Amino acid sequence: MSEGALSMSMGQLGPRLREARTRAGLSLRATARALGVSPSFVSQMENGKSQPSVATLYSLAQLLGVSVDELFAAEAGAGQGDVTSAAEQESVETGESVSGDGAPRTARxxxxxxxNAFPRQANGRVSVTxxxxxxxxxxxxxxxxxxxxxxxxxxxxxxxxxxxxxxxxxxxxxxxxxxxxxxxxxxxxxxxxxxxxxxxxxxxxxxxxxxxxxxxxxxxxxxxxxxxxxxxxxxx
Structure with a gap:
């Protein structure tokens, strides 16, 4: 899947990632640890606030036991409000506090x-944020x-x-x-x-x-x- 296709589908991808993670029985922290990223980044992906690279997406699919095609073909799961609520609940289970946007805070x-704080992305000649x-x-x-x-x-x-x-x-x-x-x-x-x-x-x-x-x-x-x-x- 190309980066362009990934970008266009991010709005639907987040809830499906969370649904697949829940089915796999993995917490935000466990998922983040396996990927080598922060729990906050995983939460932001599930809320549609951060876009994973293609490499990260394939690693996620492998970890969760689903194919990338499944993630983009399945019907969207919970809405944005449900994702935030789940993040808040998981923060209680893992002992993490929660920031104002629902993303779990992490201990330094x-x-x-x-x-290990941010996902690693391919180098480009120009970067604008x-x-x-x-x-x-x-x-x-x-x-x-x-x-x-x-x-x-x-x-x-x-x-x-x-x-x-x-x-x-x-x-x-x-x-x-x-x-x-x-x-x-x-x-x-x-x-x-x-x-x-x-x-x-x-x-x-x-x-x-x-x-x-x-x-x-x-x-x-x-x-x-x-x-x-x-x-x-x-x-x-």
Missing amino acids: SDFGSPV RPGERARLEMNTGVVWERLATNTGPDFDFMEIVYPPHSSSTTDGTMLQHAGYEFGYLLEGELEITAGFDVFTIKAGEAMGMDSSLPHLLTNRGDIPARGIWFVAHPR
Whole structure:
């Protein structure tokens, strides 16, 4: 199936994916883990808010025990409202919180590296994303990552991050570490960054670079959101 055909059918595909997943007895989290993506992305596919690549769609079909043709030929299942309700119910079963659009929030510690946060797509020479149409991941701490480019491949992520007032990377202060490097430029607010034994604060207009293998934690101790542009390099 071509990317164009996939795009035209996304409105009907989401509910059918959810119906097939339910029949297979898989939770959002289990499905996401098997695909190597976030639970939020699976929920967004089922709500018609994110479009899977052809490769992801075939992987989903194989995981759920259906053919791609079945997914596009079957009658649509539950409506948009039913999908959101199911996501909310599943969040209770899995212990995930739910964001305002019904997509389950995830804990930052659930995925070791940011390379697992968003689905990997084929490289293209040009990538354009627009507000309201970007892949978005909301953590259970309230922190939001939004992908700014889709053609970064497996080696990089280019995203906007938002830390609400008094939020942190993890709910319990656990330090994080993963291979690679990350570089950030803060647009608004302030962020306290703990990297190994060093603790420093960057303000709007300031930037940082960090070896991500250092145990690290980002915290907004202020009363206004901290918003920045982040570039994360993943080693092969």
